[in-house]
Amino acid sequence: MKKVALLLNILCYGLNVSAQTRVLSFQETLQMAIQQNVGIRKAQNNIESAKWDIYGSKNMFLPNATFNGGFTFQSGSNLLTVATPSLVASTFTGLNFQANSNYVLADGGARKTQVLVAQKTEEVVTSQLKFTRQQVINDLSLAFLQLSLDKRLIEIATQNWHLSQDRDTILTDLVKAGLRLPNELYQQQAQTRMDEQQVITAKNLLQNHKIFLIRRLNLPAGEYDFQDLPEEALPNFTAPDLVGSAYTKRYDLLALKQQREVTSLRAPIIQANLKPQLVASGGFTTAGRHLFQQNINGNDVLKTIEQRNIIRQLGNQINVYAGLNLVWNIFDRNQTKTALAKNRIEEANREMDIIDRQDQIRAEINQALTDYETAQQQFTTAQAQLSAAQAAFELQEGRFQNGLAPLIDLFVAQNALASAKVNVARAGIQIRYQQKLIQFYVGDGQE
Numbered sequence: 001m002k003k004v005a006l007l008l009n010i011l012c013y014g015l016n017v018s019a020q021t022r023v024l025s026f027q028e029t030l031q032m033a034i035q036q037n038v039g040i041r042k043a044q045n046n047i048e049s050a051k052w053d054i055y056g057s058k059n060m061f062l063p064n065a066t067f068n069g070g071f072t073f074q075s076g077s078n079l080l081t082v083a084t085p086s087l088v089a090s091t092f093t094g095l096n097f098q099a100n101s102n103y104v105l106a107d108g109g110a111r112k113t114q115v116l117v118a119q120k121t122e123e124v125v126t127s128q129l130k131f132t133r134q135q136v137i138n139d140l141s142l143a144f145l146q147l148s149l150d151k152r153l154i155e156i157a158t159q160n161w162h163l164s165q166d167r168d169t170i171l172t173d174l175v176k177a178g179l180r181l182p183n184e185l186y187q188q189q190a191q192t193r194m195d196e197q198q199v200i201t202a203k204n205l206l207q208n209h210k211i212f213l214i215r216r217l218n219l220p221a222g223e224y225d226f227q228d229l230p231e232e233a234l235p236n237f238t239a240p241d242l243v244g245s246a247y248t249k250r251y252d253l254l255a256l257k258q259q260r261e262v263t264s265l266r267a268p269i270i271q272a273n274l275k276p277q278l279v280a281s282g283g284f285t286t287a288g289r290h291l292f293q294q295n296i297n298g299n300d301v302l303k304t305i306e307q308r309n310i311i312r313q314l315g316n317q318i319n320v321y322a323g324l325n326l327v328w329n330i331f332d333r334n335q336t337k338t339a340l341a342k343n344r345i346e347e348a349n350r351e352m353d354i355i356d357r358q359d360q361i362r363a364e365i366n367q368a369l370t371d372y373e374t375a376q377q378q379f380t381t382a383q384a385q386l387s388a389a390q391a392a393f394e395l396q397e398g399r400f401q402n403g404l405a406p407l408i409d410l411f412v413a414q415n416a417l418a419s420a421k422v423n424v425a426r427a428g429i430q431i432r433y434q435q436k437l438i439q440f441y442v443g444d445g446q447e
Contacts, residue, residue, distance in 0.1 A: 276326060
């Protein structure tokens with residue numbers, strides 16, 4: 001029995017632990033998002049691939065080496081006519097080996113430039129990775145702000161619902177005492193149910209946004225909650241300052257500039273096709289053969305000679321060679337000229353991409369600044385609206401308690417107060433939303 005009780009206690013404890021809600025901070029969630037994001041993982045793979053390209057291009061300065069070996073068996077007759085015509089019939093096996101090495105002494109600078117291209121390509125994919133990380137951070141920040149707004153809307157709806165519940169209780173007692181009419185109680189009960197529906201709707205919206213975020217993060221099954229995003233102050237920049245800062249900080253713009261440099265660096269590689277190439281080569285060959293028969297014009301010649309061991313032949317019949325080869329492609333049917341022209345066009349397209357991205361950045365920042373100023377104005381207006389709505393509600397509540405105002409006027413004032421609180425909450429989050437967008441557009445986010 002004790003063992004059974006112990007197992008039940010352990011099981012219950014495990015269920016309680018699994019049922020606990022895990023609260024994640026922004027940094028914890030960010031690490032999960034970075035690990036799961038497909039764009040980041042692809043960019044990391046691209047960096048790894050670029051490193052191998054650098055490795056491969058540097059190794060082009062090394063000589064190559066090849067080795068060939070073969071075994072042959074041959075049987076047949078051949079008529080030799082170089083000297084006295086002779087009919088040679090033979091059957092033999094043979095072994096042959098060859099080793100060769102080539103080293104490019106000069107190639108018009110193509111290999112050196114290829115190393116620079118590979119290194120610059122690594123810079124491109126690194127910049128793309130950093131920009132992708134900034135996109136993930138920005139998207140996650142906006143998701144956290146949405147959750148903060150959802151929580152605040154739940155608080156407002158809950159406060160409004162509790163206010164109606166309290167009045168519902170008071171009216172119930174007053175109706176029982178004969179001090180209020182039943183129709184006022186029924187109106188209040190209907191209003192209380194409507195306020196409860198607002199709470200349910202707000203909670204459902206928060207839960208939907210949580211589920212969406214959990215799916216994006218690929219989190220294991222369980223209950224999760226997310227801390228509010230810490231507030232940050234936005235420096236007071238003007239549009240020209242922000243645009244100038246973005247032109248130097250935005251990694252997507254930097255990647256485009258680096259891609260243009262890669263295209264420009266390819267021109268010397270193309271031009272090297274028309275430059276002379278000097279290659280040093282060297283190696284050795286060896287071969288051995290064992291004759292089973294060899295007849296020349298019907299005479300067996302193997303009787304008059306002694307065949308050496310085929311292995312000894314391989315050691316004694318070694319031929320070494322070395323040389324220099326000059327290759328100069330004097331005319332290539334204008335293929336190099338065509339490739340250079342296409343490369344210049346691609347470089348011009350890259351330049352247009354840079355200008356287009358700069359225009360896009362400038363428009364994004366100007367729009368975000370306008371929206372930020374609008375959000376600040378809306379927040380100020382919403383605060384004034386809240387103060388007026390609070391005063392109006394308190395006045396109507398006092399008049400209703402004194403029998404000077406109908407219940408419907410109090411409902412209107414209460415709904416106006418709740419609406420004003422919602423407007424303040426939305427405007428406050430909108431300010432922070434625009435702050436995050438400005439930081440992202442300028443390139444000031446975390447890497």
